[in-house]
Amino acid sequence: MPKDAIQTPGTLLDIRNLSVDFRTPRGRVKALRDVSFPIRKNRIVGIVGESGSGKSTVLWALLGLLAKNAEVMGGEVRFGDRDLLHASETQLRATRGEEISVVFQDPMTSQIPVLTYGRQMRDILYRRPELSSAEKRRMAVEMLGKVGIPDPDKRIDQYPHHFSGGMRQRAGIAMALLTGPQLLLADEPTTALDVTMEAQIIHLLQDLQKELDATVVVVSHNLGLIAELCDDVVVMYAGEVIEAGEVREIFHNAQHPYTRALLECDPARINDVSRKLPVIPGDIPDLTKPRRGCIYAPRCQRALPVCRDQIPPDVARGGMSLARCHLLDGPHRDANWPPPLDVMTVGLGEQSVFKPPRVKGDAPLLEVADLNVQFKTVGPLRAWLKGVGQRHVDAVLDVSLSVSPGETVGLVGESGSGKTTLGRCVLNLVPAQTGSVRFEGREIRNMPESRFKPLRRDMAMMFQDPVGSLSPRKSVRALITEPFQIHGITGVDLDSEAERLADMVRLPKPFLSRYPHELSGGQARRVGVARALALNPKLIIADEPTAGLDVSVQGEILNLMADLQAEHRLGYLIITHNLPVVRHIADRLAIMYLGRIVEEGRTDEVFARPVHPYTKALVEGVPQPDPDRRRVHVSISGEVPSLLNRPKGCDFAGRCPFAQELCRAEKPPHVTMPDGRRHACHFPLG
Structure with a gap:
């Protein structure tokens, strides 16, 4: 996107034309392509999109924490007068934690289980030699109190396993804010939390942002969280920014077909519980293949022939609001687009009754x-x-x-x-x-x-972690036919059964030769369903x-x-x-x-x-x-x-x-x- 279209006063961090590739055996995965958007001071910015859209990659790119097989192909990340993409490792270490902090998705893997919170928070302040140990402890206790940890002077000497999930996430926020950073990055901060803990974390982040005049970036695929927490929203799809704007503009007047499709698929918006849930047909495209036209065109139900051949224009609407779609501007502009949000633009599948009728008098299973x-x-x-x-x-x-x-x-x-x-x-x-x-x-x-x-x-069970419950050493074909072997069922053609089960859960047959780490979350979940249904x-x-x-x-x-x-x-x-x-x-x-x-x-x-x-x-x-x-x-x-x-x-x-x-x-x-x-x-x- 042209940076002129998104330049805004009061910008703390400006991402300009950021492109990142990952080198893999299947070829180069173009994970980010010309990503540009500003992060305005004293605002909470939400980055939303499906898994694989590049949300977290943006965070790790600006922090210099990309995997070793990643390569930054171009762009700038302006933080004040510095370009973080071209900063030395020493400069990045000085920036991370001090000026830019992170709240990670899983506090149990980002916090050290054998160290007390007091020790971990004291270590965070290692760059402050002028502070005594007592002063560092006082600052840590004060910050734990700010995030709502009860009895912080006592709980600071406890270990992560002594805290509940919600309290661990609060402690993670306290650790991230301890150095007084200008920018706080939160990667799926409430994914593992239930609705009550999620509400507490949302209100905590809002209160702390106002109290400390901080700027916060939240990565999430939870639309309810984004609507409730954020001031600005950036919508990403397959490594590109396709729409951005203030939160009310995005949720009440979404312009891009993908943004509208995301909103329409949210179960919280749908009042008719007797019908099937809407879905976006298809999958995120293979990012190893060359791009032609609009990246969303293969899944878009409003796609025109031009969408598959020409890159759509960036349509600015003032401020940081913009969208990238042929329907919004140019010779293919549709004056009737977008329709009101209560008009569905994604498929509902068959209009069969969602809940099948039960037979009265059935004895309980x-x-x-x-x-x-x-x-x-x-x-x-x-x-x-x-x-x-x-x-x-x-x-x-x-x-x-x-x-x-x-x-x-x-x-x-x-x-x-x-x-x-x-x-x-x-x-x-x-x-x-x-x-x-x-x-x-x-x-x-x-x-x-x-x-x-x-x-x-x-009796079968579908486990919570779809990838962790599958053996990494076995192919999908072996995994979904394993129940036949465990129960000693003979006389069946395992290859035919594998294909039958794949068809049942609508998993493409080429996926039978893949391994769990090569699957997306939804694909791994389908394997779990197929495995659970193998023996009827x-x-x-x-x-x-x-x-x-x-x-x-x-x-x-x-x-x-x-x-x-x-x-x-x-x-x-x-x-x-x-x-x-x-x-x-x-x-x-x-x-x-x-x-x-x-x-x-x-x-x-x-x-x-x-x-x-x-x-x-x-x-x-x-x-x-x-x-x-x-x-x-x-x-x-x-x-x-x-x-x-x-x-x-x-x-x-x-x-x-x-x-x-x-x-x-x-x-x-x-x-x-x-x-x-x-x-x-x-x-x-x-």
Whole structure:
């Protein structure tokens, strides 16, 4: 893009015509091509786009942290009077951390597990020899307090594993801001967090940005987060900036077909939950091949012949607003483009009913009753010497639920609420202490593996990490046919089965020869679905089936699961904290908090009239992809209590705005309402 079109006063960092290639065995991947946009002072700038669009590559390029096979082909990154692309390693080391800091996506891999936060934060200030150790500690304690860590003078001497996920991310923000940087870069800062922690991090970043007059760049594919947090938005696709502007301009008057398609695919915008989710057809193009015309043309439903042959013009709209599309300017301008945002411009696939009708009177596939799962913990040495010995924590407490053929049950709750433990217990991967787990009427709790193995053909699990759950040494063909070998099924043509399963999940047959590291997140998820369906199971437990996926890929996976459910009458237990997604796919919801189900009922009723305060906070806490509907307060304050110190009464009482003395003294029983909904609350909401 011509830099004249985007020059703005008050720019802190100016990226001009940045191009980056990666050398790979398949050829040069042109990861960034002529990327240009300004980062204005004292603003929060969001970079949004699908996986593979080059969002994170921009951050690592300006910090000089690209992989060794990367090569900067051209451009400038102006930071004040310096060009960071041509700075020496010594100059970059002086800039990183001091003037530009980073909040990484996963705090557990970016923080040192064997060092206390006090030691890590003291080390960050190593360039300040004039400060004593006591002064550095005081600064660190003060910064931990600013980001909302309780008792910072005590918690500073703890290790990362002592903190919850939300607190670790807060600590990461404190570490990044400790040196008082001019620019803060946040790479997917809330991806692994549930909706309540996400809300707290969003408000924290906004408050700190105003208090410290900082400039923040946030990389994310979460449109709700971008709408709620950012002032300016840059939309990237396949290594190019295709649209940029202020947040309200982008979300209310998007000009580029790709930006509109992203917005239309967001489940949070879609009110009709009875239909399939919209998707963007096709995939991001192969960036090793020469580019012709508009990079988005092969997927664009408004593409003209000229789009495939000529590079579209940059159309500026004042300020930093611009878009790159033939429909907006020149001889091919369309006066009727863009239409209102309520007019769909992407495909919905077949207009079949999204949720298949259930057969009345079906016996449940899965019945869980009063299930308790405990984990042993070793107490302090002194307690052990006094004879206290081992203690237990209740990871799952008095849980009851059922799943029928053709039914989808959503299991929702914050991180650490016991959702995954419950799913693993159902599959006999974790032992239970008390209660009942029945599959097709047969008791299977703690069944010996020799007897349980034949049942695994009818029960499958889709794991949360689609790549990490696949062997890196096996091809896709070997991975999706492995269940046949594990269960000793003979007389089948494995090659034919591999092709059948690939067709079932709409995975191109050439991908059968690839390995997991060669797949995108959506493709790896499809392999996981194919592997789970290999033996035609009756029940699938899906742990965060859309975690880390772009909105369009989410729609593809969920539509695929719905089609397979309608065809085979599968029962699904979906474990997730993504409420907009679960609203579209689940017939019933079970809300879990600290190992206990606090509310259960039909999805539409739970969303329309939640009766438990925790459910109400979750529903109201979903960020909306509309900058005019920003939340003015955090729906739930505070942290989830430790399982080692479970409250005497209601587990939620310490965070509940409606709690009374009874709530703190007695644990509420499960109550069934006249409409069939169940809850565990002394004072249910009307």
